[in-house]
Amino acid sequence: MIELSPEITTIIMLGGILLAVSTGFPLALAVGSVGLIVGYLLLGDATFQIIYSRLYSLAQN
Numbered sequence: 001m002i003e004l005s006p007e008i009t010t011i012i013m014l015g016g017i018l019l020a021v022s023t024g025f026p027l028a029l030a031v032g033s034v035g036l037i038v039g040y041l042l043l044g045d046a047t048f049q050i051i052y053s054r055l056y057s058l059a060q061n
Contacts, residue, residue, distance in 0.1 A: 001044045013038050 004012075013034055020030035039047035 002041055004042065009038065009042065 016034040016037070017027075017030050020034065021027055025033075036047065036051075039050075043050070
């Protein structure tokens with residue numbers, strides 16, 4: 001886990017999305033992968049627990 005200010009996090013995410021889209025990846029894959037990577041760097045393993053609980057509650061609804 002690393003500590004970043006919200007401004008730096010936003011710049012990293014926007015740059016990652018622009019880079020991924022400009023290389024030809026679909027927007028959905030770019031947003032999802034950048035979100036997973038930055039989430040893992042900032043929150044660690046809790047990122048996957050959060051995603052799992054969100055998907056489980058979505059499937060239950």
